[in-house]
Every structure is written in C-alpha cells, then in structure tokens.
Amino acid sequence: MSCGSPLEHRSRSSSIAWFAIAALGAGCGGASTQAREASFGAAVEAAADESWVSAARDAYRFASATSAEQEQYDRALLILARSLERMGLTYAASLWYLDIAHSRRNVELVAPATEGLERIVEKTDYDRLTLEEGFLARAEVSDAGPKATPFLSYQQGLDSLKRGLTKWADKQFAAIPSDSPYAKRAQFAQAVAKIADGDLSEGRRELRALLDKGSLPTDVKEEASIALARLALERKKYREAIRRYQSVGHLTARRPELLLEAAWAYYYSGDSRRALGSLIALDAPAYGRIIAPERYLLEALSLRRLCQFEPARVAATRLKVRYRDALSDLHQGTPPHQSEALLEASRRRGEARDSARLYRMLQREREIVEDNARAFGDEFNKELLRIYDTGLAEARRRETADLRRESRLLAQELVRAEDGVRLVLHDLSVGLLRGRERPLGPPEAGAVNLSASADRVSYQFIGEFWTDELDDLVVTIEDRCLK
Numbered sequence: 001m002s003c004g005s006p007l008e009h010r011s012r013s014s015s016i017a018w019f020a021i022a023a024l025g026a027g028c029g030g031a032s033t034q035a036r037e038a039s040f041g042a043a044v045e046a047a048a049d050e051s052w053v054s055a056a057r058d059a060y061r062f063a064s065a066t067s068a069e070q071e072q073y074d075r076a077l078l079i080l081a082r083s084l085e086r087m088g089l090t091y092a093a094s095l096w097y098l099d100i101a102h103s104r105r106n107v108e109l110v111a112p113a114t115e116g117l118e119r120i121v122e123k124t125d126y127d128r129l130t131l132e133e134g135f136l137a138r139a140e141v142s143d144a145g146p147k148a149t150p151f152l153s154y155q156q157g158l159d160s161l162k163r164g165l166t167k168w169a170d171k172q173f174a175a176i177p178s179d180s181p182y183a184k185r186a187q188f189a190q191a192v193a194k195i196a197d198g199d200l201s202e203g204r205r206e207l208r209a210l211l212d213k214g215s216l217p218t219d220v221k222e223e224a225s226i227a228l229a230r231l232a233l234e235r236k237k238y239r240e241a242i243r244r245y246q247s248v249g250h251l252t253a254r255r256p257e258l259l260l261e262a263a264w265a266y267y268y269s270g271d272s273r274r275a276l277g278s279l280i281a282l283d284a285p286a287y288g289r290i291i292a293p294e295r296y297l298l299e300a301l302s303l304r305r306l307c308q309f310e311p312a313r314v315a316a317t318r319l320k321v322r323y324r325d326a327l328s329d330l331h332q333g334t335p336p337h338q339s340e341a342l343l344e345a346s347r348r349r350g351e352a353r354d355s356a357r358l359y360r361m362l363q364r365e366r367e368i369v370e371d372n373a374r375a376f377g378d379e380f381n382k383e384l385l386r387i388y389d390t391g392l393a394e395a396r397r398r399e400t401a402d403l404r405r406e407s408r409l410l411a412q413e414l415v416r417a418e419d420g421v422r423l424v425l426h427d428l429s430v431g432l433l434r435g436r437e438r439p440l441g442p443p444e445a446g447a448v449n450l451s452a453s454a455d456r457v458s459y460q461f462i463g464e465f466w467t468d469e470l471d472d473l474v475v476t477i478e479d480r481c482l483k
Contacts (some may be wrong), residue, residue: 111145277473
C-alpha cells in the first residue's frame with residue numbers, strides 16, 4: 001500500500017467508496033517527525049476534550065504526512081473516524097473505519113473499527129453496498145473482538161441466506177451467543193428464509209415460537225408480527241390477520257402500508273365499514289407520501305358491498321384524479337423511466353426510496369463539511385468534499401438504476417388498478433339494475449354501535465381532525481343492500 005492511501009481501488013459495481021478515499025497526502029516525508037508527532041498529540045488531546053473538529057483535523061494532518069506502515073497511523077485514523085462520527089459525518093467515518101478493519105495493518109484496532117461500523121449500521125442511514133457486501137459479509141471474524149463478533153457473524157449469515165447458502169448461514173448464526181440480540185435476529189432471518197423457500201408451516205411455527213420468547217429486540221418483535229399478519233392474510237385467515245395487524249397498529253405512522261393491508265383483511269372478512277375506516281386513515285397528512293393505487297379500488301369495492309353506488313363510483317374515479325399525469329404518460333406511450341410523474345412517485349418506494357435516502361444523507365453531511373470548512377483547513381476540507389462528491393455521484397447512479405426498476409413496477413400496478421376500476425364501474429351499473437343486491441362474498445358485518453353509554457363517551461367532530469391520531473376508525477355509513 002502506498003503512502004497515505006487508506007483504500008485500494010475496487011470494482012465500481014461493488015461499492016460507492018472503496019475508491020472514494022485516495023491519497024491523504026502526496027509526500028509522507030514532507031513534514032518533520034517533530035511536526036507529525038505534534039499533530040498526533042494534538043489530535044489525542046482534542047479527542048479527550050471532545051473537540052471533534054480539532055481532533056479530526058489534527059488526526060488527518062498526522063495521517064497525511066505519515067507512512068501507513070508507521071505504528072501510530074491507524075490510531076490516527078481511528079481518532080479521525082470517531083471524531084467525524086461524533087460530528088454526524090457518518091459516511092466519511094464509515095470509510096475510515098472500513099479501511100482500518102479491512103487492511104488489518106494493526107490487528108488491535110480491528111475490533112474498535114468494527115464496533116464503529118456496527119454503530120453506524122445500527123443507528124443511521126448508511127451505504128449498504130459498500131459496508132455489507134464490501135466488507136461485513138466477508139470480514140475475518142477472529143480479530144473482531146467479543147463485542148463485534150456477534151454482529152459480524154449475523155451479517156455474514158444474512159449474506160449467505162441471501163445467496164441461498166443455507167447450511168453455511170446456519171453455521172454462522174450458530175456462532176452467535178444465545179444471549180446476544182443478534183441471535184434473535186438470526187432466528188427471524190432463518191424463519192423468513194424457510195417461508196421464502198416455500199416451507200410456510202415451519203416458517204410460521206418458528207415465527208410464533210420467536211414471539212413467545214421474552215426480551216425480543218423491538219425490531220424483531222415488530223417484523224415477526226407483521227410477517228405473521230401477512231401470512232394469515234395470504235392464507236385467508238382474516239380474523240387472525242386483523243388481530244396481528246392490530247398488534248402493530250402503533251407502527252402505521254412510519255409504515256402506512258400496514259393500514260392498507262389491514263383494510264384488505266377487513267374487506268375479505270366482510271367488515272366493509274372497518275375497511276373504509278383504515279382507508280380514511282390513509283388520507284391523514286402523515287400518510288400523504290404513500291403510493292398505493294389499489295387504495296382507491298378497495299374503497300370502491302367496500303362501498304359497492306354496502307350498495308353505496310354513487311360514493312363507490314366517485315371513489316373509483318379518484319384513481320384517475322390522483323394519478324392523472326402518470327396515467328396520461330402511460331397512455332401516450334412514454335416509458336415509465338421517462339415519466340416525471342412516475343419517477344417522483346417511485347422515489348418513495350422500495351429500493352429507490354433507500355437510494356434516495358442515502359443521497360439525501362450524503363447531501364446533509366456534505367453541508368456539515370461546508371459549514372466547518374475554515375476549521376478543517378484547506379487540505380482536509382478539500383479531501384472531505386471530494387469523498388462526498390464521489391459518494392453523491394455513485395449514489396445518484398444507483399438511484400437512477402433503482403428508479404428505472406421501481407417506475408416499471410409502479411406502472412404495472414397503475415395499469416392493473418385502472419383495469420380494476422373499469423370492472424368496478426361496470427359492476428356498479430349492473431348492480432343498479434339488479435336492485436341493490438349485495439355482491440357474492442362473506443356475510444356483511446353489522447353497523448357498530450357508537451352511542452354514548454355509562455362507560456363510553458361520544459364526541460362529535462366539527463371540521464378538521466387528524467386521523468393519524470386514531471388507532472381504530474370505522475365508517476358509520478348505511479348499508480343499502482336489500483339482500
């Protein structure tokens with residue numbers, strides 16, 4: 001490794017940033033030994049005082065003037081990475097942690113560097129491709145230390161599962177101590193893998209057994225409950241699905257798709273009013289960013305089951321109003337990835353959403369660099385800006401690729417929903433001729449009694465109210481069906 005080159009060049013397809021940090025300094029011998037030692041000492045003192053800007057700057061000065069083979073080189077990089085992490089510059093910090101852990105120049109520092117990567121992965125948005133596929137999934141576990149070893153074993157087991165290497169994944173997961181939170185995450189991943197492979201009964205059994213255990217990490221408990229709710233919905237066990245969706249109702253503010261899934265469960269169980277309640281909740285400002293064409297189709301179907309023909313017609317036609325520009329582009333033959341309307345919606349879905357979040361994170365952190373430009377000094381500031389500009393360019397490239405895929409999927413959903421709307425409108429016309437006969441399906445649930453009583457208070461809303469503050473909405477619309 002050449003003087004001051006923390007990361008060797010790697011394939012562009014495998015990471016944003018294996019190549020993002022180039023030479024820290026052109027001349028390792030450009031500064032005197034005394035000056036270099038003074039920079040290192042100043043970095044240590046500044047870090048002890050939690051003066052993170054000064055610590056990062058002085059650690060960079062030392063490393064940029066020092067050979068990578070020198071004993072204090074990686075210690076300076078560790079101070080640099082920790083200081084940047086404390087400043088909120090997690091992307092740049094992750095790259096220097098990555099260099100220390102991957103290069104293994106100083107095996108004593110592999111553990112603290114890996115622990116730094118774990119903190120970033122657990123608490124922030126991060127570059128998954130670079131950190132997971134570029135290092136964590138293939139790192140040497142033996143030098144990671146007792147704190148980071150469960151984290152690495154979990155990451156490597158997860159990567160093996162994604163590649164279909166089940167036996168190797170089981171071996172890696174088995175190395176995780178049973179009292180580690182990663183052991184529970186590993187069990188959840190193994191259950192999901194069984195479901196993905198078609199072993200639904202065993203996957204469900206393992207998920208239920210996992211939920212029966214105490215002291216589950218919050219994310220595991222939530223994801224296991226959601227997975228069981230979706231499985232119940234797929235198996236047409238609608239009452240079970242409803243019960244499980246209700247158990248994760250507190251997540252809807254950040255997972256609004258759960259409201260839509262619960263609405264389908266209510267609809268298929270014969271409770272159209274509660275299905276409509278979940279859909280009404282989706283109109284709250286907090287859920288305004290959800291992209292779900294089927295939402296309008298389900299509203300129309302629910303109203304149709306209550307023989308509310310005119311409201312059903314209005315609900316069905318709202319699809320075209322909501323997605324007018326996107327549908328117009330598709331009807332005119334515009335490719336999905338060239339439709340601005342579809343691209344804007346696609347940025348809030350799936351992998352494209354993750355790519356957009358990474359890009360925004362890099363933009364925010366670059367602004368922090370600009371705000372500290374004078375304190376960092378010209379050379380350090382220039383290097384940080386180059387790192388973030390490289391990362392932003394690669395993040396944009398990834399986002400473009402993800403948007404191309406996601407816009408195609410969204411276009412297919414829109415076309416299917418539009419076809420469904422046409423069928424609903426036709427059925428409404430036929431229903432009118434049949435004299436308000438209910439469509440085939442389960443018996444419709446009766447109206448909910450919402451009157452005040454000795455142990456119940458009734459409030460009349462006047463004007464605007466926030467539906468995202470209410471966990472359980474029901475629409476008290478009249479059932480006009482005669483049969």
